[in-house]
Amino acid sequence: MTTETAKPAAAAKPAGEGTEERRPRSVRVVLLALMIAMLLAMLDNMIIGTAMPTIVGELGGLEHLSWVVTAYTLATAASTPIWGKLGDMYGRKGVFLTAIVIFLIGSALSGMAQDMGQLIGFRTVQGLGAGGLMVGVMAIIGDLIPPRERGRYQGMMAGVMALAMIGGPLVGGTITDHWGWRWSFYINLPLGAVALAMVTAVLHLPKKERDRSTRIDFLGAALLTVGITAIVLVTTWGGTEYAWGSATVIGLSVAGVAALAAFLWAETRASDPVVPLHIFRSRNFTLMSVIGFLTGFVMFGAVLFLPLFQQSVQGASATNSGLLLLPMLLAMMVVSLVSGRITTNSGKYKIFPIIGTALMVIGLFLLAQMDTGTSRLTSGVYMAVLGAGMGFLMQITMLVAQNSVEMKDMGVASSATTLFRTLGSSFGVAIMGALFTSRVQDEMAAHGGSELTRQSAQLDAASLAKLPAALREAYQDAVASGTHSAFLVGAAVAVTGFVLAFLVKEVALRGAGPEPKAAPEDARKTVETV
Template sequence: MTELKRAVATPAGPRVRSIRVVVLALMITMLLAMLDNLIVGTAMPTIVGDLGGMEHLSWVVTAYTLATAASTPIWGKLGDLYGRKGIFLTSIVIFLIGSVLSGMAQDMSQLIGFRAVQGLGAGGLMVGVMAILGDLVPPRERGKYQGMMAGVMAVAMIGGPLVGGAITDHLGWRWSFYINLPLGAVALAMVTVVLHLPRKERSKAKVDYLGAALLTVGITAIVLVTTWGGTEYAWGSTVIMELIALGAASLVGFLFVETKAAEPIMPLHIFRNLNFSLMSVIGFMVGFVMFGAVLFLPLYQQSVQGESATNSGLLLLPMLLSMMIVSLVAGRITTSTGKYKIFPIVGSILMVTGLFLLATMDTGTTRFTSGVYMAVLGAGMGFLMQITMLVAQNSVELKDMGVASSATTLFRTLGSSFGVAIMGALFTGRVQDEMAAHGGGGATQESAQLSATSLAKLPDTVREAYEYAVASGTHIAFLVGGSVAVVALIAALFVKEVPLRGAAKPEASSDGGGAAPAPAGAKKQTV
């Protein structure tokens, strides 16, 4: 046990350099997962022009999202059972195979199927990165590295559309998938050579197949409801109601099975820890807010402020830069002080404030003013993005690091699905109502997606009505987002300041949100 504690202590010398190389490999892998959807999204018009199948366009994204969300908890559990390194390498290989096949697709049906394969691998990438970081670096030191991961996310969001546009214009849309291969090869080589983790004895427990199946069905139903509701089908339609019933029944069955399984796919005991449950709630809210903002802010800037859609990633620069800088600073402070409770509170306050400020935007709001509002929101998310994962991982035993990472990632993913669906439905409904009320008759759902170029061709009265409608839709979307985000603030107030493992007093614990001790009997051997 003494050797284990030494191994978890602050790394030094050659081990620091080794960890930095591994972290570089993990950052490249995360970049793979983050860039893919952003690059492919830019290439979609060209893909449809080449392959046809416009009616199936949404499934190119939906198949990837579904596979990612459904596989996330399974990847986490497999890593806990059979060893992190092999499972992580497997997910990278599956992702690269899906990328190659997607680039070779000859019709839209093939592309959708291959995107599902890609999404299956992507589910393991995100979980693997966070779980491996949790295995290698004690929570006291982890903040600065997770801040770097947030930086990778910001870079991907800014650069993804730019890179996607350049690749599509100069190399063709198939290279938007093939570009993953060199990055993936580098990540594979680096992880294989330099990643050394404590050896795990192969678990003799049977995989919880029934629990995995029920959870997969439940997650799939939830994602389909949030994806199709109000777009493909009316919210009150039979299909949506059946999906809601199927999802609810599956999740209830999953909870029952998990109480009986010898090795549950998502052990329910981790939710008995107060801090872990609170971080799951906050993570859900961060996903809800962030992806709603990423969707509606460029739309507002293009439609109301007349920005070009060409550099769409740059439109979010104030928010993403603020998020990246604050996340890095918060990580450094956490590492140096071991304190973190203040960050979820301050982050939630800034997130709520930023959303309510964004809700005040109208047709006369300047770009500078909207940029300041975005920076406030970005700062709030920067305080929350990686702290949620850090505290969640610190709240469970090392043997549950994978399921803790996957659960936190899953809640953020589900939050993003709900955020886009709810804010999107409110936005579209308000735009249609305002267009009808202010002389823009005949407005349809597509009228909420006009580009600046299309707007310039409209008669002045119709264009002004549309600009007012979009500003009004943005107002209601962010107003609801801010109201929902208050839940994150309430949850943050109840977070307990539990000493991070690797801090000066790692043996300290608490009655409700305490960090679990390192499991006895862990072997410091490498694989």
């Protein structure tokens, strides 16, 4: 079986000399390029969110505002499994470079948009590339680094995620204020060019010969795209643009279920399916996909409501909203790094999903107890507990999923796991958001302030400051009540993950782990195969 490899960055030394030093250095150079690409995909929406008021002020089209984000999200989610399959069929490097180029083209065009319609269209192009970036990074890492060794690099990936969530709003605000909103897109170009150059120069992969008898599963790809699109639109529009019981939401739900059912039928008959269903025969892969879905559900719900609570109830500034999540993100990064090291040294991992889901349940339950009297220190401790739980899960779910499939299915396994987490985030935001909105509006109606929250349950700082003291206090109580309901639901969802974690089977991770110093002949093989 051919394994894609990264050549050592330095000139080869005689076998047996400096083998251990050369190998990590070459991998780290490749990982640096991959992390830049991953940062591009994760940072984009964080930056654009801050710039949106300015964009609307210049381009108009306020009624289409949500589509600037929705178009990107849809394109990313729908293209994710297709990028993974293309990488399996044609080789990682070429497909990954193509995704970077498409993302950069979409970024440049978005920066040049002259009206809201153009911006939405160009954001779709950008989203298509972003889908390939995330999957490409995960699949290449899966090919280059054996699961047993991958834990030592987990901290890098968790760090990139924390950097995107904390730095995104800050960078977006600074760029918009000083350079203009168009540079919120143009900033991707130099970063993307660096990633493109580094991947081209450093990542040397053998050309993959495709079996000419196989055909691209166009029917499966089309049905999956329709199904994912319908599901994301339901979770995005339900309770906001349209009522949950509206014909539009019900119609999309039926269409999504029908498309996915047809997709499953088509995949059983395709000669080379876009998502081979046999990967779900692995108990660990299926469990990690579901736990990844639940982690996405909880994480993005927390990212949505924690800043809202701290701004509305605790009086924090919206400008530094990313910094409000620092306790959660730092805990997540540190725990991910430590658990990764332990996995590398011991080869054991089953305990981590159990501990992670347990901490998520505890953290969410604690967050559900917050009220108008909760201090920032106390809420920070609660967030750290939740972050620690997610730290045990964020990378381990991908690691175990990739370890559960053959190397030839690494791309589709990575894309399927990523897709489940993405869909989980969509459902989490939708369901927790619906509960929050309903609770806030009910509480405000009881205090005679229903008109204030009839259009939106979230009031900005300016609107909140203008309210009479009695109504302001009522709104703060309502927000505390709404977050209580949302986090309790999140805790209930996390309990499901806790139960499933006990079903994970401890299967030996591929890769040798810590070894004694290699003999000259063994060292030569190590360098050649990474």
